[in-house]
Amino acid sequence: MRILYVDIDTIRPDHLGCYGYTRNTSPNIDKVAQEAVRFNDYYCSDAPCLPSRAALATGRFGIHTGCVGHGGINAEMRPEGKERGMADFNGRYNLPAVMRRAGMKTASISSFADRHAAWWFNGGFDETYNIGKRGLELGDEVIDLALDWLQRKESIKDWFLHVHVWDPHIPYRTPEEFGKPFENSPLPDPWMNEELLAQHRNSKPGAHSACEVNGYTPAEDIAHPRQITEIKDLSDFKTMIDEYDTGVLFADYNLGKMFDLLREQKIYDETIIIISGDHGECLGEKGAYCEHGEADYITTHIPLIIKWPGCPQNVESNGLHYNVDLLPTLIDMIGNIPPFKCNRVVGKPNPAVYDGESFAPCIKEGKNGGREFLVVSQCAHVCQRAVRFDNWIYIRTYHDGYHLSEADELFDVEKDPHEITNVASLYKDVCWHGAWYLEHWVADNMLSNIYNYHEDPLWSVIAEGGPFHCRGYLQNYCTHLEETGRGNLAKELSEKHPEEFRVSY
Incomplete structure (x- = not known):
């Protein structure tokens, strides 16, 4: 069994053709999607980069692992304590460790662990490759390594390969010679207008606001001329969208080389391909520009495309799922994975406990299915938790990260996917419903904490001085x-x- 996990940093599903985007940003991904199940409501449980991949790798919420931020104590995994053996959880039960137990050669091509000092992410991988640019590498550099790996491992029949490209992430860094493919292409969804932009400039402060796109000042990024520093008018807004889309296209262009090699090796049809990302990107939504700093719909909503040989093709599945659900799903889909064996484990070996729930039937049958609601969090740029249910997202802000956000926000993501109008005051009963979900979720997860910690990491972040990126x-x-x-x-x-x-x- 061969599994290729394509990890596209900062990727919005609504900027991919297979999710309905009319710009040609993703022809190679779209081609895979024609042979796959596409999931429409898939979310990272914890945003942004570090917490999201912690959840993906462990199948556990940040409220359990403690890994919810980008700095301070909650940028770390909670220690396992006296029950830890010679191998910890990430060496036994995380995503690559489980794939290795299933008999696969496991490898990762990513600088993620280096960028965030998240060395636990490498647990379970037989091989890890780091270009060394800490997230500033280009997609062609990553894919060159992937092509070399696939050629060297051509005779291996069972592998799990994680390939991570960063191109849609700021600073926008697509090579100048790639050109400006969308310069003369109108915006597919011209939702921004002068009045709303003026409102953002005059009343939405904070890092990555319209006046300070790159941080807390409009400083020019000389090394990355594509990266816009201020959104003064609708022309600047279009430039920002054009450059983000160019990053998506450049990532897709390079990923296409990898898919083509699989076809040349005559293993494409039998290879399981999973395409997803860590989080989305606000491109003006909620007054945030080139940023993934909230627990909102745009930041937490990510694509998931699964091409699994023998399963339905070119179908979409509706239903709420987390990225923590993927690991239990793969366990179900692969089946008969041997248990972890180690003679040197202190006390009783810890069984694998996941917060994720398998959605294997959705892959096997191409049908709908999912959870009643999701709770997603953000503690790196703000401290927020949000509840996604029905057609709503309810957002509770505990620390606004200097954006002057309202404490309670409610958006109808079907009618208002760009989160323009907070309707919390109009639908108080819906807010109460969301708050009820949230309160019970927090209580249930604190009581069932698998690490026997009973401190909420969100409040630990606030106690340290607030979200890391605004301290x-x-x-x-x-x-x-x-x-x-x-x-x-x-x-x-x-x-x-x-x-x-x-x-x-």
């Missing part, structure tokens, strides 16, 4: 706001975060 910026940012004629926003931020305004980290 220590408030005073200087407020000064910048005053100097750029937005003193009213500086005043509002300093009043909302008085302790953080006075503290210098």
Whole structure:
């Protein structure tokens, strides 16, 4: 059995042709999708990059692993304690470790572990390849390694290969010689208008806002000329979308080389191909530009395409699923995976306990199915939890990351997929419904914590000084706001975060 897991960083499903996008951003991915099951409501349980891949690899929520942020104690996995043997969970029960127990040669081509010091991610892989640019490598550099690996391993019949490309992630870095393929192409969904953009510029502060796309200042990124630094008008907005789409196309172009090699080796038809990502990207939604910093619909909604030989082709499956569900699903689909064996385990060997739930029938039969609701979190840029149910996403903000977000937000993602209008005040009963789901989810997961920790990592992040990506910026940012004629926003931020305004980290 051969499994190719394609991991596209910062990929929005609604910017792929197979999900209905009318720009030709993904011809190679779309071709795979024609032979696959496409999942329409698949979400990362914990955003962004580090927490998402922690959830994917372990099949566990961040509230259990403790890995919910990008810095501080909650950028780490919680220790297993006295029950840990010579091999920890990630050496025994995580995604690549399970694939290895199933008899596969396991390899990863990714700089993710290096970028985030997430060395646990390498657990279970026989081989890991790191280009060494910590996420700034181009797709062709990654795919060249993948092609070399596939050629060297051509005689191996059982493997699991994880290939990670970063091209849609900021800074937009597609080579200049690739051109500007969408420069003369109108936006497929011109949802942004001058009035909304002006509202974002005047009332939505914070990192990656319309006035400060790259962080807390509009500093130019000389090394990456494609990366826009400020959205002043609709022309800038289109440029941003064009460059994001170019990154998607460049990733797809290089992935196509890998799919073609599988065809040349005459193993494409029998190879299981899984295409997904870690999180999406707000491109103006909720006033965030080139950012994946909230627990909102756009950030947490990711594609999932599974081509499994012998299973339905060119079908879509509706139903709510998490990325933590993928590991139990693969266990079900592969079947008869031997248990972990080790003679040197302290106490009783810990059985594999996953938060994920298998959706194998959706792959085997191409039918709908999923959970009643999902709870997703973000603690790296803001501290939020959100509940996705029916046609709604309810977002509860505990720390706004200096964006002046409202504490409660509700969006109808079917009618308002770009999250333009917060309808929380109009549908209080729906908000209460979402809050009820959230309260019970937190209580149930704290009580069932598999690490026997009973501290909520979200509150640990707040106790450390707030989300990692905004710590220590408030005073200087407020000064910048005053100097750029937005003193009213500086005043509002300093009043909302008085302790953080006075503290210098």
